[in-house]
Amino acid sequence: MFPSRHVRAALGLATTALLVAGCGDAGALRSAGPTATAVGPVRLWPQLAPASTPALDYGVADTExxxxxxxxxxxxxxxxxxDVFRAEVAAHPxxxxxxxxxxxxTRERLADCGKKGTAGRRCPLLDAYYRDxxxxxxxxxxxxxxxxGDQLAVRVYTVEHHRLVQVMGTSDxxxxxxxxxxxxxIRSPSTLPxxxxxxxxxxxxxQHAMLASRDEILRTGTAPPRRRVSPVPSKSA
Incomplete structure (x- = not known):
């Protein structure tokens, strides 16, 4: 199937425009301006010996x-x-x-939960979500x-060797x-406005567990204006 007359005319105009534009260009390379000097990382205090003990148990697997x-x-x-939450309550008296x-x-409010899960305003268990x-x-x-205290616990469970295993547990x-x-x-409030x-x-x-792979503090709005500090007047002699 051949292109229509309008399409052929449009292609002809486009080709002509490209030829005209190329007449004044010799094809030489043009400078894009000065390039910023690359600055590599600088190690501070290289004389310090590496630590032999971990600073925090941040990457410890929490499984059960x-x-x-x-x-x-x-x-x-x-x-x-x-049943999963009741098992947690029984395992940690x-x-x-x-x-x-x-x-x-939290345990006392279990009476407000229905047989299949969440029910009632006081039930501490929220609806379950599922994702691989x-x-x-x-x-x-x-x-x-x-x-x-307005805390929320987040739990993740997977199946390993025909058993239910908690692979993540945190509260904040x-x-x-x-x-x-x-x-x-998980987004959490900060004391910084x-x-x-x-x-x-x-x-x-x-580790066969969910680990906190990244922890960030993010700007979410306009911070309050910084308070101006008036200069202290100098004492006259």
Whole structure:
């Protein structure tokens, strides 16, 4: 099929424009201006000996096999989220039981949860979400649990060797929780006005756990104006 008359005319005009434009150009290279000098990294205090002990346990894997919960067909969708949370409460009596337990109010509010999961305003368990975070082709379970003091616990569970395993557990004051690809992004408030923290949790195949792979402080708005300091008048002689 040949192009229409209008198309052939347009192509002819475009070709003519290119030829005319090329008449005044000899094809020589043109300078793009001065190039900034590359500055490499500078190591500070090279005389310091490397540390022999880790500074923080930031990359320590937080994993735990959930006891008393079966995974039918290795399908995490068939595991009741409420059973998972109840198993956590039973496995950590010092945390959830007794008058001095930090999360005793959370355990007491379990009575407001329905048989299948969340129900009632006081139920601490939020709706479960499912996403393949480990890259094995199967969905994993993400749970959110409201703790006292406006704290939110985030848990991630996967199936390993026919068992349910918690591969991530953290709690903090939270602005929002997001799933981005295979990452869990948690935004938290900062004491600095106009800023917030964002922590990215990523699956680590060596640790078999979700690790905090990136922790950032981000500008989110207009910071308050800096207070001007008036100069101190000098004392006269």
């Amino acid at each position: 096999t959930v006891r008393g919960v079966t995974v039918a067909g290795d399908d995490v969708h068939r595991v009741p989220p409420l 010092d945390t959830y039981s007794g008058p001095n337990a930090l999360y005793a109010p 975070l480990t890259g094995d082709g199967r969905d994993d379970m993400v749970l959110g649990i409201r703790f006292p 004051s939270v602005i929002s929780v997001e799933l981005a690809g295979r990452d869990v992004l 106009g800023y917030e923290f964002r922590t990215v949790w990523t699956w680590d195949a060596h």
